[in-house]
Amino acid sequence: LQQGRKLGMALVGLGGYAKNQLAPALxxxxxxxxxxxxxxxxxxxxxxxxxxxxxxxxxxDYKTFDRIIDNKDIDIxxxxxxxxxxxxxxxxxxxxxxxxxxxxxxxxxxxxxxxMIDACKKANRQLAIGYRLHYEPFTQEMMxxxxxxxxxNLKFLEASDGFKAGDPTQWRLKKAMAGGGPMMDVGIYAIxxxxxxxxxxxxxxxxxxAPKTDPQKFKDxxxxxxxQFEFPNGITSTSTTSYAAGVERLYASAENGWFELRPAFGxxxxxGMTSKGPIDKPVVNHQAMHMDGICKDLIDGKQLPKHITGxxxxxxxxxxxxxxxxxxxxxxxxx
Ligand code: NDP
Numbered sequence: 001l002q003q004g005r006k007l008g009m010a011l012v013g014l015g016g017y018a019k020n021q022l023a024p025a026l027x028x029x030x031x032x033x034x035x036x037x038x039x040x041x042x043x044x045x046x047x048x049x050x051x052x053x054x055x056x057x058x059x060x061d062y063k064t065f066d067r068i069i070d071n072k073d074i075d076i077x078x079x080x081x082x083x084x085x086x087x088x089x090x091x092x093x094x095x096x097x098x099x100x101x102x103x104x105x106x107x108x109x110x111x112x113x114x115x116m117i118d119a120c121k122k123a124n125r126q127l128a129i130g131y132r133l134h135y136e137p138f139t140q141e142m143m144x145x146x147x148x149x150x151x152x153n154l155k156f157l158e159a160s161d162g163f164k165a166g167d168p169t170q171w172r173l174k175k176a177m178a179g180g181g182p183m184m185d186v187g188i189y190a191i192x193x194x195x196x197x198x199x200x201x202x203x204x205x206x207x208x209x210a211p212k213t214d215p216q217k218f219k220d221x222x223x224x225x226x227x228q229f230e231f232p233n234g235i236t237s238t239s240t241t242s243y244a245a246g247v248e249r250l251y252a253s254a255e256n257g258w259f260e261l262r263p264a265f266g267x268x269x270x271x272g273m274t275s276k277g278p279i280d281k282p283v284v285n286h287q288a289m290h291m292d293g294i295c296k297d298l299i300d301g302k303q304l305p306k307h308i309t310g311x312x313x314x315x316x317x318x319x320x321x322x323x324x325x326x327x328x329x330x331x332x333x334x335x
Contacts, residue, residue, distance in 0.1 A: 022291075205229050
């Protein structure tokens, strides 16, 4: 990759996140630009070509996608499809010789995650997951406060992420496409939150499903979930995720004080407070920081930091799998 030039990115799947967050963010990025699109909807192709000045040669559909191998304008592919489609398109992108960013959750099974990692390794291409918060300053401060034990040894954490899911026909409510309910979609941010702040891996999990207050809407996936992790050194965490109502916070209590973000996981602005006073950090565009962070490392020929790679994605998928198992069996599951 040539120093001093912007990488060309192709977005795969022009849904809500691509349209409302990623494409606008790509107008602000320094190290990457929107160069191509992959869509199954011809009307979107026309609209995006006009709006973002994308040449027809850089527009693909799901059948023609593999021809991207011949396209020198595209260095990196960003897969923004429903969860069950991530594995196939990451693997096809790697085979086409492109670096890949894959949205969270990385896939719907641990096996798929491993195949994605293997395909990228085999193609000698790097794989990052869409964990946009790793480059976000409030989140980084929470990591520093926890890992550097600024308030002493951590004792317990509370991390929850949920929202009211509207449209009952959306793919997020279909197990085959989503892999699960709110746990797969936003609960994963609560898992990320406690892993980031502690810098540790949970040893075991207990979990419970929330009652189904709308069994018709949630016939295929959970409406909500509660779970508890035990970490090394006696640290514990409790979490909630939900498609029934909103919640968004990350709280850590340590021997000599506490620190929290609320809101903690949305697009921002995030807000932070500690027992000593507010967390004061710049408000940034999460998506622009995330894509720039990754693309800068790729241009510099560096290995991406492990906590944004497929290794992080597969670890979350292992934890999620254990959490579902704990809720289904009522047992404490070792991770
Ligand atoms: P949308 O439903 O809004 O968009 C998905 C797009 O995928 C569709 O518009 C369509 O694009 C394409 N697609 C191809 N096949 C199908 C199919 N069978 N059913 C539905 N869509 C299909 O989803 P989002 O944009 O909200 O989410 C996409 C991914 O991004 C998910 O994995 C989600 O978890 C993740 N996400 C991450 C966020 C974050 O903060 N990191 C925030 C929001 C989402 P086309 O018409 O172009 O073919």
